[in-house]
Amino acid sequence: MPGKPAPIKKAPAKKAAAKAHEPAAKAPEPAPEPEPAPVEAPPAEAPPAEAAPAEAAPAEAPAEAAPAAEGEAAPAAPAEDTPAAEGSAPAGATANEEGADSTAPAEAAAPAAEDGAAAPAADAPPDAAPAEVEELPKAPTPPPPAVPTSAPLDIAVEDVNESSLTIKWTTPETIGDSGLNGYTVEYRKDGTSDWVVAQELTSANRYCIKNLTAGDLLHVRVVAVNAGGRSEPGTLAGPVPIREVADRPRIRVPRALRSRYVKQVGTQINLVFPFIGKPKPVVSWLKDGQPLDTKRVNIRNSDKDSIIFIRSAQREDSGVYEMTVKVDSFEDKASLTLQIVELPGPPASVKLVDSWGFNAALEWTPPKDSGNTEITGYTIQKADRKTGEWFTVLENYHRLTATVSDLIMGNSYCFRVFAQNQVGISESCAVTKEVATIQKTGIVYKPPEYQERDYSEAPKFTTPLSDRAATVGYTTKLLCSVRGCPKPKIEWLKNQMIIGDDPKFRQISNQGICSLEIRKPCSFDGGVYTCRAKNAQGEATVSCKLEVKQIILSDASKEKGK
Incomplete structure (x- = not known):
């Protein structure tokens, strides 16, 4: 006999519903059974949407029967005789309250949503207008398909040794709107047609292919990749031998040949271009991008230098000479601009x-x-x-x-x-x-006429007189300077009296410098001296005070004088 099911605690809402339906469950009194087995009561009139909540009834049936089994006061009624089996019992309502209330509306709304029309509300009147259906937005125009880039440019060898090869390249000329995802580097051995991918995608513009076999000849190509696919491959000009280069080629251009080299017509040209490289480099020359004319230009090459020789230079020998030394895939270039000149022709007219x-x-x-x-x-x-x-x-x-x-x-x-x-x-x-x-013509010299300038100016003292102090018996001099046009007349006054031709005073006026010399003045010669300058334009005066001091001798000096 199976054990009793564990009692299940009910929510307050479920307990109220169970108490409301207790009289209906106790109405029939069949013979008591030791322990009734829970039987699912299939709903009689339930819709398909409520099938899931109805399956929860067997779980609740043992829970409700548990108190009866403990007290054995009222035996549980068989599931077939209960009103729940008829589809109208409160048990069915309880199950609907627990599960169907939250599940049935969502399941019932699903078919309406699938039909693309809004379902009318349950409380809406029958004559209510249906809801408007929104128009779906138009699909956006699809972008144009991506286009591959152009081929990578300038594929060249950067380094090579007996086990690796380093190549470099430049960005394709045309990339497009889809951008550039990276580059794929591929190589194949000479004589085969299978390309081996050395690097799937790299963003750099150089790559080193490692773990190569010495002595192989490799063809290398680079492909640019973007959303449009692979571009046309950029390929090396020729196969690269995998071997160690002892000394890379390099041309040592003499300083005198690094700029334009100018020579006259008929001169002999003999220029030496030293270089280094091991094994022995291959030397080639071009003139303006074309092979040299060996009838006019002689080239002699050795292991260390190359000599260009022209016996008698002519105008047509002018141009740009390009020298190339090459060791395997490594090369170095140098150019010489040769200009052969001569005397010019005469002016055309x-x-x-x-x-x-x-x-x-x-x-x-x-x-x-x-x-x-x-x-x-x-x-x-x-x-x-x-x-x-x-x-x-x-x-x-x-x-x-x-x-x-x-x-x-x-x-x-x-x-x-x-x-x-x-x-x-x-x-x-x-x-x-x-x-x-040059015609003879009568020439009469006529001097140019100049307008005379009026330099007339009233007298003006540029340096005034200064007050002086003189000693009795010692000659002193008063000085001042004046300007004016015409030359002003100078007069000296003492205490507003004209000095005149007094032999005690000596008056000098030279180049505007006026001086008055007072010979051995005495105490009576002190006073106010004035210098006055006059001409036709006006007059000007300047004054100073002269003080003549007496020397007072002490008694000792008087005795010595006696």
């Missing part, structure tokens, strides 16, 4: 534009042949038709027009112009066809 007074204006055009270098200036010469001798007027002149001056009246002149470059002056010249004749 020269003409006399105008002549006036003692002057003549000339104009000319640059030479057609500059001598393979720039024109540095022109030399202009003149010749008198009477003597026919040429004289240089202007030298190293840079303009295309000039004015020749200081020509002699009554003479006729012709002119010629030479072109000049860094080699020298042109051998020929351009001569004017016209002749400049």
Whole structure:
């Protein structure tokens, strides 16, 4: 016999529902059974949505029967005879309260949501209008499909040894809107067609392929990858031998050959370009990107240098010479700009534009042949038709027009112009066809008229007199300075009295400096001295005070004097 089920504590709401239905459960009194087995009561009229809550009844049936079994006061009624079995018993209502209230509305709303229409509310009147259905938004326009990038550029070997190969490259020219995810590096051995992936995706622009076998010839390619797929591969120009390079090639260009090398036509050219590299590098030369003409230029190569030799240089030998030394996949390049120059040709034309007074204006055009270098200036010469001798007027002149001056009246002149470059002056010249004749004209000299300026100015003392103190018997001098135009007349006054020609006083006025010398003054010569300057524009005065002091001798000095 199975054990009794454990009592289950009921929620307050469930206990109230159980007490409300107790009389209906006790109505029939069948024969008591020791312990009734719980039987599921299938709902008679329950909808499919309530099937899940109805299954919870067997769990509650033993819980409700547990108090009866403990007290054995009222035996549990069989499930078949209870009102719950008929679908209208309170037990079914209890089960509906516990589970169906929360589950049935959600399950009942599911079909309505699947149909895409809003279900009418249970309390809505029958004539209520249905809810409006919202329009679904339009699907956005799909973006254009991604496009692969262009091929990586400038695939080159950076380093190689007997077990690894390092290559480098530059970013593709066209990447596109989808960006760049990375690069895939692949290689294959010479003679095979199977490409081996060395690196799936790398963001760097260089990669080292390791664990290689010495002596192999490898072809390497790089592919750019983005959302559009793989790009066209960028491939090395040729296979790379996997071996150790003892000494990489390098050209040591002499300092004199690093800039433009200029020589004259007909000179011999013999230039040496040292280099290093091991094993022996392969040397090649190009001129302006094309192979050299061995009939004009001789190249002699050794293990350490390369010599370029031209027996007699000509203008057509000018150009850019490029030397390349190569050891396996490593190479070094150097260039030489050779310029062969010669004397320029004469100016294309020269003409006399105008002549006036003692002057003549000339104009000319640059030479057609500059001598393979720039024109540095022109030399202009003149010749008198009477003597026919040429004289240089202007030298190293840079303009295309000039004015020749200081020509002699009554003479006729012709002119010629030479072109000049860094080699020298042109051998020929351009001569004017016209002749400049300087006409004789009557010349009357008329001096220029100048308006006289009025410099009249009233006297003004620039340095006043200063008060002085003199000693009896010692000559003293009063000084001041004055200016004015016309030259002012100077007068000296003592206590407002004109001194005049008193021999005791000496009056001097020179270049505006006025002085009054008082010879051996006595105590009566003290007072106020005034200097007065007068001219037609006005007068000015300046004064000072002179004090003449007496020397007081002590008694001892008087005795010595006796």
